[in-house]
Amino acid sequence: MRIIFRFGGIALLVAAIVILAVLPFATSFVEQWTRRDVELRSQLVFNSARDQVVSLLARDDVGRLAGLFERIASDERVLAIGYCDGEDLRSPTRNMPASFTCAQAARSDTQSFSTIAAEGRNILVSSFPLTVAGREGHLVVLHDLSYADRRGGQARNYLFLALAGVAFGAAALAAMIAALIMRRWLASIRQALENARAGAAGQPERENMIPLGQEIRDVLQELEASRRTIDAAHTDWSPDTLRAALANELSGSEVIVVSNREPYIHNRAQNGGIVLQIPASGLVSALEPVVRACGGTWVAHGSGTADRETVDASDRVPVPPAHPSYTLRRVWLTDEEQDGYYYGAANEGLWPLCHIAFVRPIFREQDWQLYRAVNEKFADAVVAEAKREDPIILVQDYHFALLPRMIRNRLPQATIVTFWHIPWPNAETFGICPWREEIIDGLLGSSILGFHTQAHCNNFMDAVDAYVESRIDREQDSVTFGGEETLIRPYPISIEWPPTALEGQKPVEECRRVVRERLGLPLDMRIGVGIERFDYTKGILDRMQAIDALLNEHPEWKGNFAFVQVAAPTRSKLANYRQLQEEAEALAREINERHGSAGYEPIKLLIRHHEPDEVFELFRSADLCIVSSLHDGMNLVAKEFVAARDDEEGVLILSAFAGASRELSEALIVNPYNAHAMGQAINRALTMSQNEQRERMRLMRDQVKERNVYRWAGQMLLSASRLRKRQRIRRLIASGRKRAPANA
Ligand code: F6P
Numbered sequence: 001m002r003i004i005f006r007f008g009g010i011a012l013l014v015a016a017i018v019i020l021a022v023l024p025f026a027t028s029f030v031e032q033w034t035r036r037d038v039e040l041r042s043q044l045v046f047n048s049a050r051d052q053v054v055s056l057l058a059r060d061d062v063g064r065l066a067g068l069f070e071r072i073a074s075d076e077r078v079l080a081i082g083y084c085d086g087e088d089l090r091s092p093t094r095n096m097p098a099s100f101t102c103a104q105a106a107r108s109d110t111q112s113f114s115t116i117a118a119e120g121r122n123i124l125v126s127s128f129p130l131t132v133a134g135r136e137g138h139l140v141v142l143h144d145l146s147y148a149d150r151r152g153g154q155a156r157n158y159l160f161l162a163l164a165g166v167a168f169g170a171a172a173l174a175a176m177i178a179a180l181i182m183r184r185w186l187a188s189i190r191q192a193l194e195n196a197r198a199g200a201a202g203q204p205e206r207e208n209m210i211p212l213g214q215e216i217r218d219v220l221q222e223l224e225a226s227r228r229t230i231d232a233a234h235t236d237w238s239p240d241t242l243r244a245a246l247a248n249e250l251s252g253s254e255v256i257v258v259s260n261r262e263p264y265i266h267n268r269a270q271n272g273g274i275v276l277q278i279p280a281s282g283l284v285s286a287l288e289p290v291v292r293a294c295g296g297t298w299v300a301h302g303s304g305t306a307d308r309e310t311v312d313a314s315d316r317v318p319v320p321p322a323h324p325s326y327t328l329r330r331v332w333l334t335d336e337e338q339d340g341y342y343y344g345a346a347n348e349g350l351w352p353l354c355h356i357a358f359v360r361p362i363f364r365e366q367d368w369q370l371y372r373a374v375n376e377k378f379a380d381a382v383v384a385e386a387k388r389e390d391p392i393i394l395v396q397d398y399h400f401a402l403l404p405r406m407i408r409n410r411l412p413q414a415t416i417v418t419f420w421h422i423p424w425p426n427a428e429t430f431g432i433c434p435w436r437e438e439i440i441d442g443l444l445g446s447s448i449l450g451f452h453t454q455a456h457c458n459n460f461m462d463a464v465d466a467y468v469e470s471r472i473d474r475e476q477d478s479v480t481f482g483g484e485e486t487l488i489r490p491y492p493i494s495i496e497w498p499p500t501a502l503e504g505q506k507p508v509e510e511c512r513r514v515v516r517e518r519l520g521l522p523l524d525m526r527i528g529v530g531i532e533r534f535d536y537t538k539g540i541l542d543r544m545q546a547i548d549a550l551l552n553e554h555p556e557w558k559g560n561f562a563f564v565q566v567a568a569p570t571r572s573k574l575a576n577y578r579q580l581q582e583e584a585e586a587l588a589r590e591i592n593e594r595h596g597s598a599g600y601e602p603i604k605l606l607i608r609h610h611e612p613d614e615v616f617e618l619f620r621s622a623d624l625c626i627v628s629s630l631h632d633g634m635n636l637v638a639k640e641f642v643a644a645r646d647d648e649e650g651v652l653i654l655s656a657f658a659g660a661s662r663e664l665s666e667a668l669i670v671n672p673y674n675a676h677a678m679g680q681a682i683n684r685a686l687t688m689s690q691n692e693q694r695e696r697m698r699l700m701r702d703q704v705k706e707r708n709v710y711r712w713a714g715q716m717l718l719s720a721s722r723l724r725k726r727q728r729i730r731r732l733i734a735s736g737r738k739r740a741p742a743n744a
Pocket of ligand 1: 261280281282283284397421422570571633
């Protein structure tokens with residue numbers, strides 16, 4: 001309603017200005033036109049009476065002249081008539097104003113007209129030259145101009161009324177049209193926002209759509225972007241906020257996660273029963289709490305010996321087994337597929353290629369064919385699981401470089417968010433990969449491609465630049481390939497906060513005692529820990545060499561410091577991994593022989609899988625933790641150590657080549673290739689005051705608490721939501737444009 005008044009008011013104001021501007025011109029035009037009419041009448045009077053007047057004047061027949069003049073003056077428009085003989089007014093008619101003199105008439109050789117005021121009115125005096133017997137004189141005819149004034153006034157009034165009527169009509173029409181347009185625009189924008197919020201695809205309601213202007217689209221995007229930025233920055237991320245973000249921003253959306261490693265493995269135990277195993281995987285420990293919070297479906301390789309026995313007819317099993325909150329859909333692989341796709345292409349090819357730990361990658365064509373076939377198999381499973389045309393699909397890791405493109409081809413409206421959990425090497429290094437173009441093409445099937453750090457994003461864009469034809473927008477961090485845009489974004493992964501494994505932990509003093517007793521160490525022995533899969537990228541040998549260097553340079557620690565290395569066997573089918581384990585065992589023996597003594601072994605190597613609560617107990621018992629990765633996307637062990645230390649003590653020694661070093665800058669940052677410097681760092685950690693330990697630990701705990709895994713997932717999902725809204729608005733605009741010509 002307000003809009004109608006506003007537009008009507010504006011139209012009226014414009015009309016009033018037009019009337020005020022036009023009216024004086026119109027009035028003066030009518031007055032001039034009337035005066036011209038009077039002048040013509042005077043002329044007619046003169047023309048018809050001239051000869052008679054000249055003849056009567058020549059004869060000096062005053063009586064008949066006066067009679068003639070009175071007859072002429074009887075015309076209602078003629079006021080008076082007379083003859084100016086020089087200054088002498090002769091035979092003036094009865095109505096001649098008393099004040100009129102010949103001097104007031106404009107007399108010249110030709111007819112002339114002048115206006116005088118007499119007796120309170122305007123009078124037009126028309127003078128016509130006459131020559132009578134050689135004497136010059138003027139016939140003067142007076143017209144009362146009140147009539148012209150009246151006509152001008154009437155014309156002004158009629159004009160005013162006419163213009164005012166038109167103005168009111170125009171204002172009302174303008175208001176109605178504006179209201180109609182506004183209603184359609186508002187409906188269109190509301191629809192756009194509602195659809196964007198729902199994030200769902202599908203056709204917009206075409207009836208109400210009109211094309212949205214570029215400006216409106218931009219404004220919507222800016223508003224949306226700024227609101228999101230504020231939200232993301234100010235949210236305390238937790239399972240609840242993640243659920244709320246999902247409900248608010250992506251309500252009704254379907255979430256499907258794809259990874260190679262499954263979150264729950266069912267194995268056949270030796271006693272014939274089934275045991276549940278949670279794998280030692282950073283990916284799983286980060287993603288599982290997120291999927292638990294969001295619900296949905298997780299598609300993964302069923303690798304357990306009892307996995308087939310625990311699924312339903314559709315290969316699905318609800319998990320977590322105790323309190324199911326999402327569905328695990330298992331995909332079965334043959335041994336041949338497992339060898340070529342997982343051990344071969346992924347772990348002998350892409351893993352060393354991306355980590356640059358000076359282990360030569362092996363690229364076998366047969367492995368790549370199986371990698372492609374397994375990616376297809378997972379694409380089939382994802383498409384089969386999707387209930388809608390536009391699910392949100394979270395593709396995980398280097399096992400599935402081709403999967404985003406395969407899904408995109410079959411579900412064009414899906415929002416595919418791919419996260420690469422390992423580093424992305426520089427373009428030159430990546431260039432040795434024989435499958436580089438296919439990998440890039442596959443990944444660019446994603447809507448959003450995430451890495452842990454901006455450096456990895458940059459490396460990826462450099463590789464795109466070097467090896468495929470595309471348009472790269474370095475400001476927006478996006479790549480347009482084959483007409484489709486992929487956003488490249490850093491999302492530093494993290495752990496849940498507070499960590500589940502911390503629940504039920506004993507106080508730190510108790511952990512210190514229990515662990516030392518279990519390991520046969522004196523209660524006052526200082527200990528350091530290292531915990532990971534037995535992988536050559538983790539720098540396990542390098543850290544042992546650092547302990548060797550410490551004990552060489554600071555022999556005072558012999559007998560007073562022990563290092564507990566927990567290493568879970570992994571990928572043992574591969575020669576490099578078996579070799580690493582052998583080398584580590586040999587090196588530990590050698591160092592123990594060199595620096596150990598009766599009842600004292602500086603290095604305790606525990607080669608077995610540890611459950612999360614055991615790991616946390618070990619973290620809580622330690623004086624320091626060493627993470628010496630030669631190259632690591634993030635490394636969650638570093639974050640878990642910090643999370644385990646609610647006593648705010650303990651020192652983290654962290655490789656500069658792990659992504660975590662970008663966030664945990666209060667750790668003692670080391671170069672794992674420099675054994676001497678790492679030995680010095682261990683000494684520094686062992687001699688660090690409690691105050692300094694607390695200051696550092698507090699800052700790191702704040703960081704991990706705030707930038708937890710719910711934030712990681714939340715930010716990716718918010719990016720996905722923003723993208724879906726933008727795409728939705730684009731679709732609306734496109735459909736509006738298509739409609740526009742039909743409407744025209
Ligand atoms: O770092 C990549 C990664 O997928 C991690 O997320 C995970 O900890 C590790 O590799 C697990 O490897 P796998 O599944 O081969 O045991």
